[in-house]
Amino acid sequence: MITTAAEPPVFGKPAAAGPGGHWFNAHWRPRHRTRTSLIGWSFILPNLIGFGVLTLYPVLSLFYISFTNWNVFGTAQWTGLANYKRLVNDPMFHTALLNTLYYCAMTIPLTLLTSLGLALLLNTKLRGAAFFRTAAFFPYVTSIVAIAVVWNLLFSPQYGPVNEVLRVLGWSSPPGWLTSEDWAMPAVAIISTWQYMGYYMVLFLAGLQAVPQELHEAARVDGASAVQRFFAVTLPGLRPTTFFVVIILTINSLKVFDLILVMTNGGPGTATLVLSQFIYQDGFVNYQFGYASAASVALFLLSIVFTVVQFAFNRRGMAR
């Protein structure tokens, strides 16, 4: 590997050295500037063309399609707010929306607590920490299909090891998990937490690095207990990381799809029907592109609104 003096030791913390001197210097001339612009665009263009066509354009056309009655056969006709009116009165959509929020309400706190807990445990000089880190991270790089098959059997009401353990612990009639309307969503939330906590743990570990060690030392000298130090030093120091994690976690929970699709396919009944799946059903199964697009706009707005609200809260908290 490379070892030049220029090599930054730590990956990721952008050094203060932004784009430096050259472009600011006194020899700046308009001709120079045009040329520089051209060079800049030429670097970005190959990616931008792909990105623009495959991401930006679909996002923009989404809004247009949502105002039409487009399906796979006909041409698109402008129907104004008809799709949205239908959406507001569609009990299936209400179910999907509520289920999504229910899933978020379980997954977000659960993942936040477990990943932070793991990060705190591993942020020590214990021997074997590297092994535990690997173990925690491994579910994240595993395919969803393998996860689905394995967890489906682990959660199996009669033969599953989970219920076997619960019976041993004295729960005589443990839940039916994925086959039960009440327990299917908690089961999915547990699997999601299991899969992703290693990923968020890595983010928290990186954040813990940024907490100044001197503050801990000072607090210790002043006689603060470990718990007091956690609340007075660690938690405030982790604030930017927590903020970031909550945003990513919220977006990922709102758009939950593949896990649901392979675990329960929305069932039993509509107990785990979520927004993404509602969109998928109407778009790719019933071919009602217009109506599904209106539901997509709802998901889009939900994600954006949550993100903006969190940014606003964060800013207010910072100002205090």
Add this chain to the structure above:
Amino acid sequence: MTTELRLDALRAAAPRHRPAARRPAAVALRAVFYLLLTVCAVGLLMPFFWMLMSSLKSANEVFTAPIHWLPGTFVWDNYVQIWQHSAILTWIRNTLILSVTVTFLQLLTGSFAAYGFARVRFPGRDLLFLLYVGTIAVPWQSYMIPQFVMFSKFHLTDTLYSVMLLQAFGAFGVFLMRQYYLTIPEELLEAARLDGMSEYGIWARIMLPLSLPALASLTLLTFTTTWNDYLGPLLYLRSPGNWTLQLGLQTFIHTLYNANYAWLFAGLTLSVIPIAVIFGLGQRYFIAGIATSGLKG
């Protein structure tokens, strides 16, 4: 020599425990720590262990109550059977084609664009970058329909190209590489410019070699994501000849009788092993890449 990545620095900076290991309280604390960690590790890894063991069981041993953690006899034949009773070779081939192409395109266009964003100043650059980052808050699920409609207009659905295009130009690669490029000192580029090197030359001959750790992170993350992707192939690849490993195995489940579950587990194990190996070898790059960007999810 290896480049020190983030988490190694992190461990070095971890709280220094006072050398009090001999005090009973400290010993107890340490024991509790290990106990907690072991419980977590068992919980996290148990499903994999169970998958591996089930892939070596006889057909009716997979579902037994009480559960058998270890196979009675090791049935290695399951791994032969899955090969013979499914098109797993085609699935692996398709998955490899997709993963390699997507990774290559993402690396090439991502690092190229990242240089433009990080090191060349021009009007509109920062706004454009904001747009790139902004799309990260937009779930793919919300624009999969217009995207699909567009692909079908170009008659690209049910081809491997569709999934390649779907994944190759993500904002993620650009973002990750840009973050890294910003850490490379400007003086170095300045010196190259004075020597008459063009911006393209600087990218190819200075930036790329210097950003090997970031390139490694991006390679591993992109490869793994594409290898594991289920939704893209599900929507776009309809004919069995185009199926990926994930799609093939998922379909295989639905055509199964209980008797063949051990084969399925063999197939699943085969699909996880390459990623496990890659992850084992390049773990530090995975972690550094995620700690840097935090965006893959």
